[in-house]
Amino acid sequence: MDTAVRKVKGQCRCGQVKFEVTSEPLITMACHCVGCQKITASALFPNATFLL
Numbered sequence: 001m002d003t004a005v006r007k008v009k010g011q012c013r014c015g016q017v018k019f020e021v022t023s024e025p026l027i028t029m030a031c032h033c034v035g036c037q038k039i040t041a042s043a044l045f046p047n048a049t050f051l052l
């Protein structure tokens with residue numbers, strides 16, 4: 001069984017806001033809206049929501 005603490009790092013698009021979390025995400029999803037397609041230059045934008 002893996003008991004290592006996993007650290008997830010993230011930031012906003014411009015990099016002004018950065019964060020690290022060690023909790024598991026509340027939800028993960030992939031958004032297909034046009035805004036997310038433009039941001040990622042792909043068909044979808046995978047993301048996760050964490051309780052901070």
Ligand SMILES: [Zn+2]
Pocket residue numbers: 031032033034035036037045
């Ligand atoms: Zn979206």
